[in-house]
Amino acid sequence: MKKLYSTKYFKNKNNKHAEASLKKRLRFKKNKKKRNKIQNARTKPQKRVVNNKNKHFDYFKSKAPGNFSFLTHPIEVIEFISTLKSHFDKKRKVFILMNKIKSIDYSAIVILLSIMVKFKEKKVEFNGDFPSDDNINNILIASGFFQTLFKISFKTRERYNIGTHNAIHTHAWKDVDAELGANIMDNVSKMILGHKVIYKGLQRSLVELMQNSFNHATPTKEGEKHWWLSVNVNEKQKIASFSFIDYGVGIFESLNSKKEGSKFFNWKILMNLFSSENNADVLRKILNGDLHKTVTGKHYRGKGLPGIKEAMDRNLISNLHIITNNVFANVGLDKYELLPNNFEGTFVYFEINAQTSSTPWTELQ
Amino acid sequence: MDRITVKIARDFSRTPGPRYIKEGKWSGEQFRTEKFYSIFDDAIKNDKIVVVDLDGTLGYGTSFLEEIFGGLIREHHLDYNQILNHLELISNEEPYLMTDIFAYLKDAHEESLVDNH
Structure with a gap:
């Protein structure tokens, strides 16, 4: 052993280093234990959200309006649309933060669906997390939003039909489709009046x-x-x-x-x-x-x-x-x-x- | 005078569409060029009345109606007074459409007078 390592100065230095190192390891162990405790207490969907957040670190995060309604909160919704449009024009990947949505109505559904399809058509990544409110989640599920969002093979079409006929249904086309009214009228009148009428x-x-x-x-x-x-x-x-x-x-x-x-x-x-x-x-x-x-x-x-x-x-x-x-x-x-x-x-x-x-x-x- | 009845819902479509063929199916232009003009022209030549029954459809966009009636003057140069003399409308479900249609004819007639000058 070199003489240097047996000196008092070195021994003190070595002890201090060992103490610091031990403290660091204990601190890391404690934090790891805490992290695991939180992670293990999470449900599967919660884990998925956390993983998604980490997975989408390079996405531009855009917060959906808390009260997501074009009818009652038009200013916030226009702001949201403008932000997304700006990302879309620059072909930036977007991650919509939806977990804080407190209320949503059907005017928001058409916005979310149409914007998502615009991104998918141009093959610009578009993703988001789940609303924490179960009712809002259910509305989005019924609208076909998640089904279209997670579709692996998305094909660009002239015409889109998204959702279920008995719940929220979204149609998109470029031409005038007068026949569409017939199908809608049939469903709507039976659900409202119980029989078929002409509106x-x-x-x-x-x-x-x-x-x-x-x-x-x-x-x-x-x-x-x-x-x-x-x-x-x-x-x-x-x-x-x-x-x-x-x-x-x-x-x-x-x-x-x-x-x-x-x-x-x-x-x-x-x-x-x-x-x-x-x-x-x-x-x-x-x-x-x-x-x-x-x-x-x-x-x-x-x-x-x-x-x-x-x-x-x-x-x-x-x-x-x-x-x-x-x-x-x-x-x-x-x-x-x-x-x-x-x-x-x-x-x-x-x-x-x-x-x-x-x-x-x-x-x- | 003999009468020929044209029921749009039965003879063309229950869902009349836009004004022009390029805009979508069941357009006013399609109805006018494929059916309506020849029926009307024949009625004027043979002194018959054309009864246009507007009932039974799911509803009309305004451009469809303007195109089929106004287009008779604008595109086929039929005489305004001759049209009035040979036209009868039925619209029990939407009576206000009759007023609109006579006004479309009048507007198209006035525009044709301006164009001719």
């Missing part, structure tokens, strides 16, 4: 919305963007809710982009809009047919969006809401508000209930 307002609203998306979602090319429709029937309350969305440019951007030759070119000048009038006032005018009447000099005769409001006024649909660009409208309550942020697209919500006017079903002779 003329439902058919009109769906055709007008699909046609609007086909023609106006992208100013440069028709039929470019998908429209999405989620239908849910609450059998207990006898209410069918319809959430329709497209991620086009939105109503005001579409009007602003009208080219020379279009009757709505220079619509602002033709409307002689007062500077105090904002987009919320304009949406009210559009739905009442005043925009069409002023610009074309003719009565609007229910064409397009005013046709849907007309259907509401005739009790053919109810609880109509529209969110587009920076406007939120609860049309049923005649409440039109400006939003602080901008939604690139158009979202329309309406309901059919037991009091909605219907026409008896007749077989054709």
Whole structure:
């Protein structure tokens, strides 16, 4: 042994090092014991969530709104959509934190599904954790969200049908599908009234919305963007809710982009809009047919969006809401508000209930 | 005058669709070009009344109706007054559609007058 190692100085140093090392090992052992205790106490789904978190360390985490409803919390939902859009444009992997969602409604389902499919279509990784609330989890399961999310082979399609026919069903296409209304009407009327009837307002609203998306979602090319429709029937309350969305440019951007030759070119000048009038006032005018009447000099005769409001006024649909660009409208309550942020697209919500006017079903002779 | 009845739900589709063929199935353009124009043209030539029965469908988008009636003037250049003289509408389920249709015809007529000048 070298003389150096037998010196008092070295022995002291060695003892101190051994003590420190022992302390470190004991501390590590204690922490490991604690960690294992927590890990072993976790249920399998809880373990899966923790593993997923570690597995997705390179994903951009995006927190879903606590109250996930486009109807009651539009500002937070638009913020969420904008964040995801920004990640999507940069082709960033996204992990949605859903465990803190306190409440969710069907307007959120169509958003989650449509955004997830957009990511999957472009082969950009999209994942998320499970909501801690069992009811919210069940709604997402019924909507087919997890089934589509964890599908190993996802095929890009022109048309999507997600979910179960008896619960929440989501459809997506680019063209106008008038036949879709027939299947929906059949299910909805039987669940609400117990027998088959015709909801003329439902058919009109769906055709007008699909046609609007086909023609106006992208100013440069028709039929470019998908429209999405989620239908849910609450059998207990006898209410069918319809959430329709497209991620086009939105109503005001579409009007602003009208080219020379279009009757709505220079619509602002033709409307002689007062500077105090904002987009919320304009949406009210559009739905009442005043925009069409002023610009074309003719009565609007229910064409397009005013046709849907007309259907509401005739009790053919109810609880109509529209969110587009920076406007939120609860049309049923005649409440039109400006939003602080901008939604690139158009979202329309309406309901059919037991009091909605219907026409008896007749077989054709 | 003889009468020819066209029931859209029976003779075309229970789910009438958009305005143009390119927009989707069961469009107004398809109905007008494949059936409606020839029936109407024949009725005018042979002095018959065309009874258009709008009942029995699941509902109409407004563009479908505008296209089939307004299109007779815009695309096929049928005479507005001749159309009125040979047209009868049935719409018990949605009576307001009749007002709309006569207005579509009037608008198309007025637009054709502007275009001709």
